[in-house]
Amino acid sequence: MDSQLSHSVRLTAHRRGGVGRRDFLRTLLPVAGAAAGWQLPTSGGYRDVLGLHAAELQQRGKACIVLWMQGGPSQLETFDPKPGHANGGETKAIDTNVAGIQLADNLPHLATVADRLAVVRSLTGREGEHQRATYLMHTSYLPGGGVRYPSLGSVVASEIKQPNCELPPYVRFGGGRNQAIAGGGLLGTTFDPFIVNVAGRSPENTTPTTEPTRFRDRLQLAARLQSASGMSDVDEHRRLYEQASQMIMSPHMQAFDTQQESTEVRESYGTSSFGAACLAARRLVERGVSFVEVELNGWDTHDNNFVRVGALCKQMDQPFAALLKDLGSRGLLDSTLVVWMGEFGRTPRINPRGGRDHFPRAFSAALAGGGIRGGQVLGSTEAGGDAVKDRPVSELDLFRTIYQSLGINAKKENMSSIGRPIKIVDGGEPVTELFG
Amino acid sequence: MKSTVRRRALGTSVALMGLVLGVRLGGNLATAAEPVPPRQAAAEVDRLLNEEVFRVNPATQLAPRSNDEIFLRRIYLDLVGEHPSPAEISAFALDPSTDKRAALVDRLIDDPRYGRNWARYWRDVIMYRRTAEQALASAAAAEKYLTEQFNRNVGWDEIAAAFVTASGSVFENGQTSLYMAQGADPNDVASEVSRIFLGIQIQCAQCHDHPTDRWKREQFHELAAFFPRVGLRRAGFAAQMPSITLEGNDSAPLVRRGMGTFGTGSQEHFMPDLKDPSSPGKQMTPVFFANGKQLSSGSTDADRRSSLAEWLTAVDNPWFAKAFVNRVWSELVGEGFYEPIDDLGPDRTPSAPQTLDYLAAQFAASGYDVKRLFRTILRTAAYGRESRSRRAPDQPPFTANVAQRLRADQLYDVFASLMGYDPDAGMPQTPNPLQRFNNGARGQFNLLFGYDPSARREDLTTTIPQALTLMNSQLINRVVSARTPSTDLSKLIQAGKDDESIVLELYLLCLAREPNEAEYAACLEHLKSTPDRAAGCEDLLWSLLNSKEFLYRR
Numbered sequence: 010m011d012s013q014l015s016h017s018v019r020l021t022a023h024r025r026g027g028v029g030r031r032d033f034l035r036t037l038l039p040v041a042g043a044a045a046g047w048q049l050p051t052s053g054g055y056r057d058v059l060g061l062h063a064a065e066l067q068q069r070g071k072a073c074i075v076l077w078m079q080g081g082p083s084q085l086e087t088f089d090p091k092p093g094h095a096n097g098g099e100t101k102a103i104d105t106n107v108a109g110i111q112l113a114d115n116l117p118h119l120a121t122v123a124d125r126l127a128v129v130r131s132l133t134g135r136e137g138e139h140q141r142a143t144y145l146m147h148t149s150y151l152p153g154g155g156v157r158y159p160s161l162g163s164v165v166a167s168e169i170k171q172p173n174c175e176l177p178p179y180v181r182f183g184g185g186r187n188q189a190i191a192g193g194g195l196l197g198t199t200f201d202p203f204i205v206n207v208a209g210r211s212p213e214n215t216t217p218t219t220e221p222t223r224f225r226d227r228l229q230l231a232a233r234l235q236s237a238s239g240m241s242d243v244d245e246h247r248r249l250y251e252q253a254s255q256m257i258m259s260p261h262m263q264a265f266d267t268q269q270e271s272t273e274v275r276e277s278y279g280t281s282s283f284g285a286a287c288l289a290a291r292r293l294v295e296r297g298v299s300f301v302e303v304e305l306n307g308w309d310t311h312d313n314n315f316v317r318v319g320a321l322c323k324q325m326d327q328p329f330a331a332l333l334k335d336l337g338s339r340g341l342l343d344s345t346l347v348v349w350m351g352e353f354g355r356t357p358r359i360n361p362r363g364g365r366d367h368f369p370r371a372f373s374a375a376l377a378g379g380g381i382r383g384g385q386v387l388g389s390t391e392a393g394g395d396a397v398k399d400r401p402v403s404e405l406d407l408f409r410t411i412y413q414s415l416g417i418n419a420k421k422e423n424m425s426s427i428g429r430p431i432k433i434v435d436g437g438e439p440v441t442e443l444f445g
Numbered sequence: 446m447k448s449t450v451r452r453r454a455l456g457t458s459v460a461l462m463g464l465v466l467g468v469r470l471g472g473n474l475a476t477a478a479e480p481v482p483p484r485q486a487a488a489e490v491d492r493l494l495n496e497e498v499f500r501v502n503p504a505t506q507l508a509p510r511s512n513d514e515i516f517l518r519r520i521y522l523d524l525v526g527e528h529p530s531p532a533e534i535s536a537f538a539l540d541p542s543t544d545k546r547a548a549l550v551d552r553l554i555d556d557p558r559y560g561r562n563w564a565r566y567w568r569d570v571i572m573y574r575r576t577a578e579q580a581l582a583s584a585a586a587a588e589k590y591l592t593e594q595f596n597r598n599v600g601w602d603e604i605a606a607a608f609v610t611a612s613g614s615v616f617e618n619g620q621t622s623l624y625m626a627q628g629a630d631p632n633d634v635a636s637e638v639s640r641i642f643l644g645i646q647i648q649c650a651q652c653h654d655h656p657t658d659r660w661k662r663e664q665f666h667e668l669a670a671f672f673p674r675v676g677l678r679r680a681g682f683a684a685q686m687p688s689i690t691l692e693g694n695d696s697a698p699l700v701r702r703g704m705g706t707f708g709t710g711s712q713e714h715f716m717p718d719l720k721d722p723s724s725p726g727k728q729m730t731p732v733f734f735a736n737g738k739q740l741s742s743g744s745t746d747a748d749r750r751s752s753l754a755e756w757l758t759a760v761d762n763p764w765f766a767k768a769f770v771n772r773v774w775s776e777l778v779g780e781g782f783y784e785p786i787d788d789l790g791p792d793r794t795p796s797a798p799q800t801l802d803y804l805a806a807q808f809a810a811s812g813y814d815v816k817r818l819f820r821t822i823l824r825t826a827a828y829g830r831e832s833r834s835r836r837a838p839d840q841p842p843f844t845a846n847v848a849q850r851l852r853a854d855q856l857y858d859v860f861a862s863l864m865g866y867d868p869d870a871g872m873p874q875t876p877n878p879l880q881r882f883n884n885g886a887r888g889q890f891n892l893l894f895g896y897d898p899s900a901r902r903e904d905l906t907t908t909i910p911q912a913l914t915l916m917n918s919q920l921i922n923r924v925v926s927a928r929t930p931s932t933d934l935s936k937l938i939q940a941g942k943d944d945e946s947i948v949l950e951l952y953l954l955c956l957a958r959e960p961n962e963a964e965y966a967a968c969l970e971h972l973k974s975t976p977d978r979a980a981g982c983e984d985l986l987w988s989l990l991n992s993k994e995f996l997y998r999r
Contacts, residue, residue, distance in 0.1 A: 113882045140577045152576035155640060155648045157897075177909060198896075198908045214913040218922040223984070230971055231988035237963035238994060242834045242848075245906060246993035253912040425647050426901055427788045 071344050071379065071415045072294040073165055074301045076287070076329060078321075078351035079143070080308030083365050084373035085357060085394055086318040089130045096357035096393045099315050107384040115322035118330035124384040125342070126332045127376045127443050130395040131388020134353055134369035134404050139309070142352035142369060147191050149408040149434045156425050157194035161411065162300040164433055166200045167193075168417045174297035175259040177203035182286035183304035191302065195425050202302065208286035209267045215257040228254055245342050264292040277331040284328035291335050294345055307349055312362035333377050346379025346414045348359035350407075369398045374407060379414040382444050405437025413439040446578050480811040482657070484547070486804075487824035494801040494827060498841050508830040508845035513538050515999050516829060516883035517844070518957035522998040523777055523818070524553040526562030526855045527862070531953040550823045554816050560596030564588045565854045566776070566898055568622070570641060573897035575626040576633055582689070583615040590619025601769050601813035602758035605642050609754040610747075612691050615677070623692040624675065628864060629671035629699075631692065631714050632665075639668060640899075642757055643735065644768030656808065659791060660734065666716035667732035667739070671753045673714040674698040674746035693746030713742055735762050758813070764789060766805035770818065771795075774804065777822050777903075779847025787899045796842040824981040832999045848997040849907050853894035863924045863954060863986075865931035869907050890920075907996065915991050925986040927979035934986055938979055944972045947982055955989040 045147060090113040091097035103112040105123035112120050112128075119126065136142040136151060145151050148158035159167070162179040170178035181202035195198030205212040217224035228250070235243055256262065263269050267288045278284035283305045290301040305325055310317045329349065336342040354372020355365030371390045378381060388400035412419040412433065422430035480486070488796055499505040511519070517537050521529045537545065553559060568588045572581060594604050623641070627633035636648030650665040667965050676699030680688040692699065698710045715726035731749050732739040733756045735977070758765055768789060775781030782795035795801045804821070811817050822828055833845035851859075861868035869887060893914060896905055915921055927934045933954055937992035949966040952960040960968065968985055975981030989995060 140579070153630065154651060155574060155646065157638045197904055199906070201908065203910065212915040214910070217917050227984050227987050230967070230984055231991045233967050234964055234988050235992050237961065237967050238992070239961065240994055243993050249907050249909070249912055250991070253909050253916065256909065257913065426785050429649055
């Protein structure tokens with residue numbers, strides 16, 4: 010490195026043609042000092058602890074929270090139990106607060122909010138491989154055809170994001186690996202999810218590694234150097250840095266910090282990290298975020314299904330129920346659609362390892378809020394769960410229903426990179442019985 | 446590569462008709478018998494551009510020739526994917542010889558980093574359109590294979606043929622990566638072979654006749670009919686390595702089945718009946734749409750794929766040379782003759798047709814000599830001009846170079862170099878290639894900063910997560926640290942350099958240029974006003990790494 014240094018210093022002297030460094034400094038300092046800085050957040054200290062005013066909280070429109078059960082959750086141990094049939098295994102059914110509706114005994118908390126839930130038992134899909142089905146249930150398309158289809162969250166963000174919201178319009182808790190699947194696709198990286206790996210605290214890279222004042226100084230220095238460089242076309246870069254730095258210094262970032270909630274509220278969501286993410290999702294939606302996806306991984310129960318699904322339901326049941334109650338008590342449930350789903354269901358027949366395998370032919374999803382009428386079960390499966398008995402709902406129908414709830418025209422066409430029109434959903438019909 | 450094809454009488458006459466048709470469709474290349482030397486070819490390219498674009502367009506205002514500093518960083522990033530070192534910057538600036546730019550091109554194109562840089566580019570071309578994440582398991586093999594081919598300067602025709610006729614372990618034979626990326630699905634493989642090697646988006650005709658081009662649905666499925674007998678086979682684990690092989694099978698081809706399992710498929714490709722999706726559809730014979738040549742049904746997998754490889758790369762198929770030239774030109778000059786760069790036709794007009802035809806003809810005549818094409822383009826005045834913003838549609842093309850966003854690997858290497866680290870040290874030791882690719886620091890970085898090289902560049906912008914990483918991540922904190930002994934910054938401070946030298950060095954390391962006087966002034970003022978000098982230096986480095994200029998090659 011030393012020899013490189015002396016090279017460079019000689020070069021500088023050579024290039025300057027003898028102008029002394031003190032001279033040029035004297036000449037140029039005032040000019041450089043006047044260089045315009047970036048517009049920086051001016052209020053108080055970094056990430057001020059400010060209470061949110063009611064008016065701010067009202068600046069939001071419709072929103073959607075997807076509770077994504079990665080791996081393919083068993084419908085028989087959740088929303089479509091089959092007690093009394095050999096396929097049902099050891100899972101029992103319990104009554105709910107709606108007469109005539111029963112859920113699996115793994116879901117005691119959800120049984121208390123069944124009046125808010127619409128359970129779809131007749132979902133029928135066309136893909137039984139994890140990646141492809143995950144793609145399908147995020148985009149409504151199977152992969153291929155040279156098109157990168159945008160995910161549900163990206164479409165929602167691009168269609169209904171709140172213009173003044175300082176937070177990212179599409180937040181995803183967990184699943185960094187699924188970035189390619191759950192991304193903006195042809196809508197561009199602007200609509201990729203903002204991924205949070207650990208729920209409950211500040212997301213990765215949103216806390217400066219230096220003191221707040223030094224961070225501000227750095228931003229100002231960077232802005233000053235950028236303008237001194239004389240480079241053109243820097244406006245977009247400047248705006249992005251303004252946006253990013255405003256975001257992380259915004260009091261709204263507290264939405265990620267669930268410790269801001271009372272002990273009572275936190276305890277209502279249980280102790281799982283899925284629960285913390287559900288609570289954070291409510292806090293985000295409250296502050297104008299349009300789409301939040303919360304992932305719970307581990308549903309690929311090829312063996313030991315009953316124990317494993319029971320443990321997963323313990324993590325999922327209480328937060329899901331708490332989320333619906335909490336949204337309801339805050340008057341947010343009418344404008345917020347909550348969807349529980351995974352990429353497919355599981356085989357009704359129990360395999361020799363006490364597990365269930367992939368089964369897209371007949372499985373369940375649950376919806377609440379966003380104009381969905383709670384307290385109903387739509388469709389049913391045969392006694393053994395092997396097939397849909399009535400009111401089949403395709404994944405396209407499900408997507409049409411979600412978009413209808415959010416007021417998004419699913420027939421709208423976006424252009425692929427080569428100018429090919431791609432409908433948000435190609436086919437299907439909204440399930441009208443679910444509304445009103 | 447000679448195919449032993451039994452053509453039926455009908456097939457032969459169709460093939461002959463197709464030959465005539467092919468000429469009409471693609472426009473024949475004015476085939477040059479002997480390629481001219483790059484210097485001469487470059488001059489001809491500039492002459493043609495002047496004749497067909499600049500002279501006839503009154504709005505033409507050519508950007509001046511870029512200075513040595515800009516040219517040096519540009520050529521380093523374009524050829525070897527890394528910054529020049531401060532010593533190289535000094536040496537180049539002080540070199541008085543007039544042909545130093547051409548000499549530099551000759552030196553860098555034989556640097557082994559050249560092959561690696563372009564291998565990573567093509568790895569991304571293939572991988573960004575993958576239909577399953579598992580395909581990333583073959584990414585490292587693809588990079589290794591392509592690095593060797595580019596460094597040995599194997600012809601592009603041989604490389605393309607190897608990809609089409611590939612077989613064997615997807616973790617060892619990088620040529621298999623295109624099939625792996627598409628799960629060996631005949632429709633998806635056909636789409637990608639056409640898009641990548643011909644720049645033709647025939648997949649739009651998969652479900653209906655192409656809305657704007659003249660390709661018919663049948664032609665798409667005739668192309669897919671080259672691939673029904675090749676499949677991926679999972680052969681379990683051997684020595685803790687998952688084993689997946691790509692195999693042709695003429696009796697019982699392997700296919701993916703609906704429920705995530707593998708099974709036996711049909712020996713032939715069928716075009717689905719849109720009116721009756723449950724019927725098997727129409728059996729298709731393999732026909733190559735670009736020249737109309739065909740095989741009989743029942744042909745072996747080896748015949749199908751070797752015939753396609755031969756026809757695809759034949760000199761009478763103008764798309765093959767044009768697609769490659771268009772891509773390389775676009776990467777180097779900043780704008781393609783056709784945009785998007787993988788959508789050539791057949792009914793689109795390039796922005797400078799004679800220039801493209803000339804370059805493509807030279808490329809074909811040289812036996813698809815990739816290094817020679819680089820040497821030619823890099824010697825043109827069009828490449829060497831200063832860069833400007835992307836032009837408006839009514840402005841003439843190629844009057845300036847256009848700034849290009851650095852690819853993730855290039856950024857990562859600059860960071861690694863500033864940290865004083867081997868960029869790929871600390872790679873996970875797992876034998877599973879997928880985990881190795883994804884979990885390494887480079888893989889994680891690529892996940893965030895990578896982009897599809899075929900995407901329209903004007904659509905690429907910095908994202909919020911990228912900005913947050915550049916501002917606040919542990920990675921950046923380590924890169925700018927004045928206290929970690931291995932970093933360039935701490936070495937500069939340890940060496941007792943004065944403020945001005947440190948400012949100069951940081952600019953050379955981050956932007957490969959000297960600071961201008963306003964920048965010097967701002968930096969020195971900052972250092973003066975910061976009580977902790979090391980912290981002040983860290984601030985400077987942080988600011989440069991968060992500039993737009995750092996993320997782009999000008």
